[in-house]
Amino acid sequence: MLSITSATRNFCHVLGHLSNFRRLTSNFTSNYLEMFRMRLNAEQVGRKFEVCDDELTVVARRMSDAMDAGLWRNGQPDTLATIRCWDTRVPRPSPPAATDTVVNKFLSLDLCHGDRFRTRLTTLLGAHDVRIRSREHPLTPSTLMTGKVANLFDHLVSGLAEFADEFHMRQAGVPLALTFGFPVWHAGALGGAASLCRWTKGFDCADAMSRDVAAEWRAAAARADVVVGPVVVLNDACVAMMHSAADRPDTRAALVVDDGCNCCYVSEFGRTVINTEWGAFGEDGALDHLLTEYDHRLDSRSQNPGKQIYEKMTSGMYMAELVREAVLEIVSNQAMFGGRTTTAMNTEYALKAKHLWLVESDKGPSYDGVRAVLNGVLNVTDPSDMDCELFRYACRCVTRRSANLIAAGLSAVLKRTGLPVTVVMDGSAFKTHSEYALTVGDKARQLTRQQTNFTLRTVDHTQGQDAWIVARMLATIPVNPA
Secondary structure (H helix, E strand, O other): OOHHHHHHHHHHHHHHHHHHHHHHOOOOOOHHHHHHHHHHHHHHHHHOOOOOOHHHHHHHHHHHHHHHHHHHHHHHHHHOOOOOOOOEEEEOOOOOOOOOOOOEEEEEEEOOOOOEEEEEEEEEOOOEEEEEEEEEOOOOOOHHHHOOHHHHHHHHHHHHHHHHHHHOOOOOOOEEEEEEEEOEEEEOOOOOOOOOOOOOOOOOOOOOOOOOOHHHHHOOOOOOOOOOOOOOEEEEHHHHHHHHHHHOOOOOEEEEOOOOOOEOOOOOOOOEEEOOHEEEEEOOOHHHOOOOHHHHHHHHHHHOOOOOHHHHHHHHHHHHHHHHHHHHHHHHHHHHHHOOOOOOOOOOOOOOOOHHHHHHHOOOOOOOOHHHHHOOOOOOOOOOHHHHHHHHHHHHHHHHHHHHHHHHHHHHOOOOOOOOOEEEOOOOHHHHHHHHHHHHHHHHHHHHOOOOEEEEEOOHHHOOOOOHHHHHHOOOOOOOOO
């Protein structure tokens, strides 16, 4: 009797284990199916950012055609060409020589971002030694970007004057290299008039249109009692080329992907740098077949609807906003964060490019970098591993499309530079994103079919490699150019 009772008890115990196993199996299957649904939903959004090689080949051909149109109308500031391809009047950068005539000191101001600007004092010490002093200044309040241009330039001059006072340079009248990351047209010689043709990157000081940037600077300097020497207005991509050419004379192209995007190059038989201002590519509809609903929403809410289409698809400032839009779509389908959004998640431009770079560089299984962005920027509390993975996936889809489109543009430029050539890459996308530069290089080689031998490199602006090249150029500019 005891054995029968014991056997019955053991049998019930086995049945209990089987029941638990079925319940665990059911839970596992349910969880797996839910994860599969979440992943599938995210991929449906991510695939909208895919661009195949055939489409990239079309983009490269249309980019080349647009560049031809821009070069043909090079002498016209108001032109129907989407890509202006202006002659910067800057001679093709070359390494410094002992016989060069140079200025021994010069000031620099870099305005290429919407939240800051940088001042620098460069002193040549001889034998190609350089001493660099620099400072970063906040561009606040943000209303400076959209108010009167006099207020913007007064703020810039004030920052430079404060910096120059430390070295007793306020009244020195030394030359100034103004790196201005916006489209300007040089009507005459370098150092002469540089007319602003368009604001980008969120700037919109309407009263500055068609005005001479150098003249605006001199007027602001006079109001601040700053003595101004020769002023040269340079494009940021052109400056990047100078940095590289100091030790790589075969540098004939420069890419910048940061808050905005641009490319400069020197043609195979050219003597001066051409500024493409290719961020405007697509304004004629050349990229319409690649635009997603997220691109359309971003463009419609921007300060310049219908403008800078290529830039809005590729630059860091807009990439981050596209990621936010894509994430909102995934969340609305109950595939991330339990279908819940936050105030920060619904705030335009809450995400910045630096956040994308941090997320994509986080390869660890703990998702520390991803969680830092989700917690600290978007205020998402306790995101799951799946939430982190899908957020990283959304970032990767947008940045990969950007890199592929930049590669298509580069392939069009490489057909013009000829020869084995070095291409310098500048901006946060190249310098802080672990895979962006590799993607651009690999895809550009596919699109050019190895027809042009090129090398990609980045440069460190803090080392002042461009100092002697800029000093040589400034030495050729009169104090009051015609």
